[in-house]
Amino acid sequence: MKFVDEFRRRDLVKKLQDQIAELSAGKQFKIMEVCGGHTHTIYKHGIEDILPSNIDLIHGPGCPVCVIPMGRIDDAIAIAKSPNVIFTTYGDMMRVPGSDGSLLDARAAGADVRFVYSPLDALKVARDNSDKEVVFFAIGFETTTPSTALTLKRAKDEGLTNFSIFCNHITIIPAIKAILDSPDLRLDGFIGPGHVSTIIGLRPYQFITQKYKKPIVAAGFEPLDVVQSIYMILKQIADGRCEVENQYKRVVREEGNIHGLRVMQETMELRPFFEWRGLGFINQSALKLRPEFEAWDAEVKFEIPGVRVADPKACQCGEVLKGVIKPWECRVFGTSCTPETPIGTCMVSSEGACAAYYNYGRFSMAAQRRNIQVSDIPVIGEQ
C-alpha cells in the first residue's frame, strides 16, 4: 500500500495556501472551528501562520471539558464525597476547578476518585466492588454519548445495581445555534466537527446553511484537513454557494451512525435546558437518562446541591468560548492561569483554546505579529 508522502502534502498545503490568499484577498473573514480537536491542530501546527492575516479563526465551544459549568463540578464532587462511593471519571475532568477545589483535591482529601479510560472500565469497577456505589461522570458531545448509552444498557442487562451515571452529555447543534444568534459575533463560516459528525451525520447542520446562510465543512484533524476545509469554505463564498460539505469523507458518512443515534434515543432524553460555561442556559442542549433508567441515574440516587455557581471574577472563559476575545486577551492568561494552575476550564483540557495557545500558539509567528500590533495600540481600561 502506498501512502501519501510528506512532500506531496507540503506541496498540497502550499497550493491551498495560495488559493486561500487569492480567494480571500481584500476582505475580512471570520471562520469558527467548532471542535476543540481542530483548535489543538491549529495552534500546534501553526495554521494561523500560513493563513493571510485577513482570515481570523475563532475557536468555538466544542471542547466538552471547557463548557462544563462550575456547578456541575461541585455536584460531581458532592457525589464523590458521599459515603461508600467510588467516583470514576475521564482523566481530563480531574483538574477542572469547582467553586471549592477540583476532583483531584477531593481525592487528596480522602474521596475515592479514580480515572478510567472508558465507561466500560467504570462498569468493571462496579462489578469488582459490589459493596460500593460506583458512579461514572459522563461528559461529552455525541462522540461519547453512544458509549455511555451502550454502557448503561449493559449495566441494565447485567442487573448491576451498584452502578450509576452522572449524565452531563451535551449536544452540539443548540450550541452552534446559540452562537449564530449571539449579537457579539459575525461569522462567515464553520469548520464542522469531525468525530461528532461520525455519529450525527451531516443533516443536522442544514439549518446553518438554510436559515443562517453560512457554509459549513465537516473536517478531519490533520493540518492538511483544516487548511483544505478553510479553502472549501472560502470557495463556497466565492462561488455564491452555501452548503454543508464533507471534507472528512474518509470517516464521516452523510447519514452518521444510525445505531449510535438509536441507542442514545433509547436511553436518554433532552433536558429542557442546561447551563454551558460562557454561553449560559441553552434550551434543549443536554441529555438526561430516561425514566426507565432511573435506577442507574446518579441524579436520582444521590443528593446533589444542583446550585448554579458563577465563574470566578478573573475568568473570561465565557468570552473565549464565544470567540469574543482571544485566549491571550484574558487578564489572567499565562500569569495566574496556566495549565499547571488553571483558573478556567479552557486551560485544563489540551483541546481548550487557552491551553492550546499557551502550549504552542504563543511561540508562533502569528503571535509575534500580534504582539507588535498589540504594543502599538493602548488597551483601554487595562492597568
Place this chain on the structure above:
Amino acid sequence: MCLGIPGQIIEFVHETNQIAKIDVNGVRRNVNVGLVLPDGLKVGDWVLVHVGFALSIIDEEEAARTLKFLESMGQEFKDELDELMASQIE
C-alpha cells in the same frame, strides 16, 4: 478523551457483549464494537476507537495517516495510550 485512535480487529471476544480485541501500536485491548457491527465488521478491519468504543470502520491508509498524526502530538498521544493500556474492558 477526545482523541480517536485507530486499531485493528484481532479477534471477536464476546458476541452478546459485542467485545473485540484490537491492536493499537502493539498494545492489545478489548473494546466495544456494537456501533460498527451492523456495518459488517470483520477480523483484520481497522476502526477508530473513542473511550473504548469503535466509532467507525476506516481503511488501512486512513489508519496509518491517523496514527502518524497522533504520534506527532507527542505527550498527549502517549497519555491516551497509557490510559488505553490501563483499560480492562471485559
